[in-house]
Amino acid sequence: MRLLVTGAAGMLGHDVMRAGERSGHELVLVDLPEIDITDPPAVDALLDRLRAQPGSLDAIVNCAAWTDVDGAESKRELAHAVNADGAGNLARGAARIDVPLLHISTDYVFDGVAPLDAGGRARAYVESDPTGPRSVYGSTKLDGERQVLAASPRHLVVRTAWLYGVDGPNFVETMLRLAGERDAVQVVTDQIGSPTWSGHLAPAILGLLERELSGLVHLTGAGEVSWNGFAREIFRQADVECLVEAASSEQMARPAPRPAWSALASERDDVLPMPDWRDGLAGYLAARAGMMRA
Numbered sequence: 001m002r003l004l005v006t007g008a009a010g011m012l013g014h015d016v017m018r019a020g021e022r023s024g025h026e027l028v029l030v031d032l033p034e035i036d037i038t039d040p041p042a043v044d045a046l047l048d049r050l051r052a053q054p055g056s057l058d059a060i061v062n063c064a065a066w067t068d069v070d071g072a073e074s075k076r077e078l079a080h081a082v083n084a085d086g087a088g089n090l091a092r093g094a095a096r097i098d099v100p101l102l103h104i105s106t107d108y109v110f111d112g113v114a115p116l117d118a119g120g121r122a123r124a125y126v127e128s129d130p131t132g133p134r135s136v137y138g139s140t141k142l143d144g145e146r147q148v149l150a151a152s153p154r155h156l157v158v159r160t161a162w163l164y165g166v167d168g169p170n171f172v173e174t175m176l177r178l179a180g181e182r183d184a185v186q187v188v189t190d191q192i193g194s195p196t197w198s199g200h201l202a203p204a205i206l207g208l209l210e211r212e213l214s215g216l217v218h219l220t221g222a223g224e225v226s227w228n229g230f231a232r233e234i235f236r237q238a239d240v241e242c243l244v245e246a247a248s249s250e251q252m253a254r255p256a257p258r259p260a261w262s263a264l265a266s267e268r269d270d271v272l273p274m275p276d277w278r279d280g281l282a283g284y285l286a287a288r289a290g291m292m293r294a
């Protein structure tokens with residue numbers, strides 16, 4: 001396939017590039033300042049140019065986003081321009097040339113109150129659960145989802161969560177850095193989610209495109225854990241000595257509220273589950289070690 005990847009210089013974009021190259025796809029990689037998805041004429045001109053080239057264009061993967069969750073609280077219009085209207089510009093442009101768009105969204109579209117199963121136990125959010133974002137970032141991403149899905153029945157929105165990869169600042173790196181500086185870290189126990197290694201997510205989303213899935217899909221590392229439990233597993237797998245103390249979200253207040261419950265799972269029978277989040281962490285640490293040796 002000939003794929004356009006927007007936001008290609010970001011954390012997920014890099015892994016989509018690597019996964020696409022491994023699978024033998026032809027990739028057109030763009031990011032700011034070359035292409036700004038908030039600029040509809042620029043988006044349309046790019047799509048027309050690519051469609052006219054030999055090989056045309058088979059699909060678009062949008063990894064571009066405003067990802068500063070706290071910054072979005074005070075810069076609502078800028079976040080909305082990228083996450084909602086920018087996604088919409090790509091989706092409408094793609095629909096115009098009849099090319100499917102795969103767009104990435106987030107667990108922040110939910111309110112963070114765990115849905116319960118028949119036995120009264122917390123269960124992961126599935127695609128049909130009602131949304132209810134509590135942050136500006138979450139509401140701009142939800143608007144983006146709606147614009148994408150309204151533009152074409154061929155488009156696909158993939159919600160993921162707690163993403164980390166070798167090409168971006170992330171929780172694993174923060175924990176490993178702090179462990180080098182102090183004997184103990186305080187990490188919240190009251191936020192639970194599904195850590196997702198972008199090195200696992202990228203090939204999985206390309207698989208969805210290859211199988212021409214459309215609509216809404218949840219895709220994260222399998223299983224769930226608190227940030228505190230994640231930190232413990234990071235130190236265990238990395239063989240690092242550092243005490244992980246319990247903290248609450250109240251103690252660690254940030255400008256944007258974080259969902260207390262973020263576990264996602266797919267209810268679709270055409271979606272293969274991703275590897276367990278612990279396997280994702282092992283893959284990340286191995287990839288990181290490989291990069292340090294190189």
Ligand SMILES: NC(=O)c1ccc[n+]([C@@H]2O[C@H](COP(=O)([O-])OP(=O)(O)OC[C@H]3O[C@@H](n4cnc5c(N)ncnc54)[C@H](OP(=O)(O)O)[C@@H]3O)[C@@H](O)[C@H]2O)c1
Binds near residue numbers: 013031038062063163
């Ligand atoms: N990180 C997470 O924990 C997480 C969790 C769930 C879902 N997601 C979603 O996953 C996707 C990828 O996230 P990521 O962590 O890989 O993000 P990232 O590293 O911040 O990458 C996003 C890329 O988009 C670019 N960009 C921003 N505004 C743009 C614009 N107007 N036009 C074109 N490109 C633009 C950014 O460029 P600049 O750096 O120059 O701004 C950056 O290269 C996003 O949709 C995000 O919402 C992330």
